[in-house]
Amino acid sequence: MPELPEVETIVRDLRPLLRGRSFIAVQSSRKRLRSAWDRRWNEAVLHRQIVRLGRRGKWIVIDLANDGTPMHLLFHMGMSGQLRVMSSNESPARHTHLMFTLDGGSQQLRLRDPRRFGGAALLVGEPSLADFFRQKKLGPEPARISPKEWANRLSQTERCLKAALLDQSLVAGVGNIYADESLWEASLHPAQRACDITPNQAESLRKAIVKVLNRAIEAHGSSIRDYVGGNGEQGSYQQEFRIYGRDGQPCRRCGTTVALVRLAGRSSHYCPQCQGEPGA
DNA sequence: ATAGGCGCCTGCTGGC
DNA sequence: TGCCAGCAGGCGCCTA
Numbered sequence: 001m002p003e004l005p006e007v008e009t010i011v012r013d014l015r016p017l018l019r020g021r022s023f024i025a026v027q028s029s030r031k032r033l034r035s036a037w038d039r040r041w042n043e044a045v046l047h048r049q050i051v052r053l054g055r056r057g058k059w060i061v062i063d064l065a066n067d068g069t070p071m072h073l074l075f076h077m078g079m080s081g082q083l084r085v086m087s088s089n090e091s092p093a094r095h096t097h098l099m100f101t102l103d104g105g106s107q108q109l110r111l112r113d114p115r116r117f118g119g120a121a122l123l124v125g126e127p128s129l130a131d132f133f134r135q136k137k138l139g140p141e142p143a144r145i146s147p148k149e150w151a152n153r154l155s156q157t158e159r160c161l162k163a164a165l166l167d168q169s170l171v172a173g174v175g176n177i178y179a180d181e182s183l184w185e186a187s188l189h190p191a192q193r194a195c196d197i198t199p200n201q202a203e204s205l206r207k208a209i210v211k212v213l214n215r216a217i218e219a220h221g222s223s224i225r226d227y228v229g230g231n232g233e234q235g236s237y238q239q240e241f242r243i244y245g246r247d248g249q250p251c252r253r254c255g256t257t258v259a260l261v262r263l264a265g266r267s268s269h270y271c272p273q274c275q276g277e278p279g280a
Numbered sequence: 281a282t283a284g285g286c287g288c289c290t291g292c293t294g295g296c
Numbered sequence: 297t298g299c300c301a302g303c304a305g306g307c308g309c310c311t312a
Contacts, residue, residue, distance in 0.1 A: 002305065003305065003306090006305080034288075034289090034306085034307075034308085058306080076306085076307095077305090077306090078289095078305090078306055078307080079289085079290095079304070079306055080289090080290075080291090080304090080305080095290080113289095114290050114291070115288085115289045115290050115291085115304090115306095116288080116289055116290080117289070117306055117307075118306085157282085157283090158282085158283080159282085159283065159284090163283080163284085166306090166307095168306090168307080175305055175306070176304090176305060176306085177305060178305095222305080224304085224305065225292080225304070226291095226305085227305075244305095264283090264284075264285095265284075265285065265286085266305095266306095267303085267304085
């Protein structure tokens, strides 16, 4: 589930709750996560000050103090992940896989992930954080990419726009919801070949992505099923969807019935009128 | 080398 | 009412 706006919301929620604090105990379940947690890390993260919380693509990055050697605690939410600070008294919800008890003992940072497509990792020293993301082939942040580089990246793939936007190596953080929302915003058809669009279209798409992601962050993300922020609260951007999940309903721009197709193995919603047909 | 398909998991929904 | 197929916000591996 969580795409860039949801992950950013989790980070913003957790930052004031975690910064400056440390873990005094870690409990891990035996269920294997896609990004598997090594039980030896339970000990390694203890008693280190949490220095910084950030985000890269859909990854949450927590820096721990470690005498000059970098130590990064990473989380990925997959499709159904939740990362929240909760009271230690609260009994863990089903599918809670990691629990980090905070100093003082009364609160815990908990990772819950029913589908287990997410996970966590600890990077100590080398490989560096940059190497980790290089190995993952993680592309640039949408807000940082230059118009020129963006147009260049799109021009180099024959895949359809929808598949290109979902490719984390082309641009980091966009998932199925915000790909559809951005393509609608830019009036571009999801099946259009990325290399076929004009420089002007590429630029309007870049702006649309940044605009949609920023609006979603302001709304604390989209809560469809599982998603909640780092404080357990739901987002509200699902109320502002222009196209995602609206198949069969009238387009908010022109009233034409919103269509649903399958592209890159994912459901893709678009308006046949104002997003045109590819090549048309 | 690139692009598409499948599998990994659990839970919920809709149709029969 | 109950069952089961199909589908869900992601991503890595395999194949053509």
